[in-house]
Amino acid sequence: MKVTKAQAQENRARIVETASTLFRERGYDGVGVAELMAAAGFTHGGFYKHFRSKADLMAEAAACGISQTKARTGGVDIPEFINRYISREHRDARGSGCTMAALCGDAARQPEAIKATFAAGIESLLTALEREGVTLDTLDQRKARAKMIDMLAHSVGAIVLSRACPDDSPLADEILEVCRSEILAPLSTSVDN
Amino acid sequence: MKVTKAQAQENRARIVETASTLFRERGYDGVGVAELMAAAGFTHGGFYKHFRSKADLMAEAAACGISQTKARTGGVDIPEFINRYISREHRDARGSGCTMAALCGDAARQPEAIKATFAAGIESLLTALEREGVTLDTLDQRKARAKMIDMLAHSVGAIVLSRACPDDSPLADEILEVCRSEILAPLSTSVDN
DNA sequence: TGTACATCAGTGAACGCGCGTTCACTGATGTAC
DNA sequence: TGTACATCAGTGAACGCGCGTTCACTGATGTAC
Numbered sequence: 360m361k362v363t364k365a366q367a368q369e370n371r372a373r374i375v376e377t378a379s380t381l382f383r384e385r386g387y388d389g390v391g392v393a394e395l396m397a398a399a400g401f402t403h404g405g406f407y408k409h410f411r412s413k414a415d416l417m418a419e420a421a422a423c424g425i426s427q428t429k430a431r432t433g434g435v436d437i438p439e440f441i442n443r444y445i446s447r448e449h450r451d452a453r454g455s456g457c458t459m460a461a462l463c464g465d466a467a468r469q470p471e472a473i474k475a476t477f478a479a480g481i482e483s484l485l486t487a488l489e490r491e492g493v494t495l496d497t498l499d500q501r502k503a504r505a506k507m508i509d510m511l512a513h514s515v516g517a518i519v520l521s522r523a524c525p526d527d528s529p530l531a532d533e534i535l536e537v538c539r540s541e542i543l544a545p546l547s548t549s550v551d552n
Numbered sequence: 553m554k555v556t557k558a559q560a561q562e563n564r565a566r567i568v569e570t571a572s573t574l575f576r577e578r579g580y581d582g583v584g585v586a587e588l589m590a591a592a593g594f595t596h597g598g599f600y601k602h603f604r605s606k607a608d609l610m611a612e613a614a615a616c617g618i619s620q621t622k623a624r625t626g627g628v629d630i631p632e633f634i635n636r637y638i639s640r641e642h643r644d645a646r647g648s649g650c651t652m653a654a655l656c657g658d659a660a661r662q663p664e665a666i667k668a669t670f671a672a673g674i675e676s677l678l679t680a681l682e683r684e685g686v687t688l689d690t691l692d693q694r695k696a697r698a699k700m701i702d703m704l705a706h707s708v709g710a711i712v713l714s715r716a717c718p719d720d721s722p723l724a725d726e727i728l729e730v731c732r733s734e735i736l737a738p739l740s741t742s743v744d745n
Numbered sequence: 746t747g748t749a750c751a752t753c754a755g756t757g758a759a760c761g762c763g764c765g766t767t768c769a770c771t772g773a774t775g776t777a778c
Numbered sequence: 779t780g781t782a783c784a785t786c787a788g789t790g791a792a793c794g795c796g797c798g799t800t801c802a803c804t805g806a807t808g809t810a811c
Contacts, residue, residue, distance in 0.1 A: 361771085361772060361773045361774050361775085361785075361786055361787055361788075362773075362774075362786090362787050362788070363773090363774070363775095363787095364774080364775085364787095366787085367786085367787055367788090370787080370788090385661055386581070386657070386658070386661055388579070388581035388582075389581075389661060391763070391764060391765080392764080392765060392766080393763085393764085393765090401787095401788070401789090402788070402789050402790060403765090403766095403789090403790085404766095404767090404768085404788070404789055404790060404791090405787060405788040405789070406765090406766085407765095407766070407767080408786075408787055408788070409787085412765080412766085413764095413765065413766090453660075459713065459716065461657075462657070462716075463657065463712050463713055463715070463716035464579070464654075464655070464656065464657020464658060464712060464715075464716075465579070465657060465658075466715075466716040467646075467712070467715035467716050468578060468579055468582060471718050471719070474716060474717055474718040474719075474721075475718050475721075477716040477717060478716070478717040478718055478721050478723050478724070481713070481716075481717070481723060482723060505730045505734065506734075508726065508727055508730045508731070509730050509731050509734040511709075511713065512706065512709040512710045512712075512713045512714075512727055512730075512731050513705065513706045513709050513731075514709070515709040515712065515713055516704075516705035516706050516707070516708040516709020516710070516712065517705045517709070519656050519657060519660070519705075519708065519709065519712060520652065520656055520674070520704065520705045520708055521705075522656070522657075522659075522660035523652065523655075523656035523657075523659040523660050523667060523670040523671070523674075524667055524670060524671040524674070525664050525667040525668050525671055526664070526667075528667075528668075528671050530671050530674060530675065531671070533701065534701055534705055537698045537701045537702050537705075538701070538702050538705050538706075541698065541699075541702040554752075554753055554754055554755075554804085554805065554806045554807050554808090555753090555754050555755070555806075555807075556754095556806090556807070556808095557754095557807080557808085559754085560753085560754055560755090563754080563755090564754095584796070584797060584798080585797080585798060585799085586796085586797080586798090594754095594755070594756090595755070595756050595757060596756090596757085596798090596799095597755070597756055597757060597758090597799095597800090597801085598754060598755040598756070599798090599799090600798095600799070600800080601753075601754050601755070602754085605798080605799085606797095606798065606799090
């Protein structure tokens with residue numbers, strides 16, 4: 360059952376996207392190659408016609424996921440970004456949410472190639488955020504970058520810590536609410552600084 | 553080869569501590585029961601004389617790890633806490649570092665019992681931090697709690713994001729430096745607020 | 746205090762299972778003539 | 779344009795391996811008399 364070259368490319372892309380979602384939901388170790396291929400609509404044997412190993416796919420899926428987050432960030436101002444990012448909706452939607460928040464713990468234990476993909480993804484997301492950051496507060500480029508790195512770490516921390524709490528725990532919500540308002544507070548009064 | 557009751561208790565504690573370290577280093581899925589028992593100086597068969605399952609141990613190891621972090625926080629003021637927490641030393645010493653930073657990504661996918669342990673650990677760490685937070689800034693109890701939740705999420709985010717970057721990556725260091733100084737800056741000028 | 750017996754922490758072989766990966770095979774697609 | 783052949787995406791059985799867990803066994807400890 361050979362398939363059109365274009366079809367094969369499409370199938371490959373579907374595998375990467377499916378993997379990106381499943382990895383975010385259950386972690387790199389939580390999804391097997393067979394399950395992943397089945398979710399994409401294939402049998403497991405064909406996997407190695409597209410990827411040299413599961414680790415290779417992990418790197419591609421990470422790049423795919425982070426670029427999704429970046430795409431969704433385009434043209435969104437900082438307060439809006441925070442409101443969307445630090446929300447219960449985002450916390451509860453791991454599969455469609457931010458790859459960094461979902462997988463940075465896993466990434467830390469993966470080969471350097473995957474960590475490099477993460478670093479590149481963070482850099483590219485920062486570029487998008489800096490653009491907004493500069494206009495926000497009449498900051499120069501360097502300060503804007505620092506603020507955006509800080510804000511990203513802060514936001515990731517809020518989601519990650521909230522997710523480690525039981526689903527219905529008051530603390531899980533409290534973490535989100537507190538962090539959201541602490542980050543937003545200085546922004547709305549930024550004219551004073 | 554039965555063993556004294558006291559000895560058995562001691563052995564059990566050693567298994568929990570060993571597990572706590574190994575899980576932080578390699579994640580819950582990254583360490584098997586057999587390897588873990590070997591690291592503690594035993595064969596794997598005896599594991600189930602102490603724990604009902606690996607998941608049970610995971611919960612105990614998390615509690616043990618977080619209480620270690622809490623113990624180390626006692627009597628440390630906030631700037632000192634930040635300086636120690638958001639450091640390359642901490643980032644590179646996963647096994648002896650903060651359990652929340654090392655495992656909250658994993659915890660998010662674990663059964664509620666383990667998440668409950670995390671939530672309880674976070675609460676108890678917050679209690680310790682609030683005590684410092686109140687004195688820091690003439691804050692009332694409620695504001696101190698909010699500040700400490702925010703600071704903890706912020707700090708965890710910094711470590712977690714930094715660890716997702718390649719070991720020698722400039723970005724990994726930049727994240728730590730930026731977050732450290734952004735968190736410390738308002739503290740040193742807090743008399744003005 | 747001394748003896749006989751029950752307990753149970755620790756051992757190491759064995760269990761079924763799912764994992765990542767390999768492989769011979771299929772058959773439609775792509776290519777050479 | 780039509781025909782013959784090579785390619786290779788996708789299939790599904792099979793591989794070795796390490797996992798969490800179970801189990802019969804050991805022998806020092808703890809207990810009952």
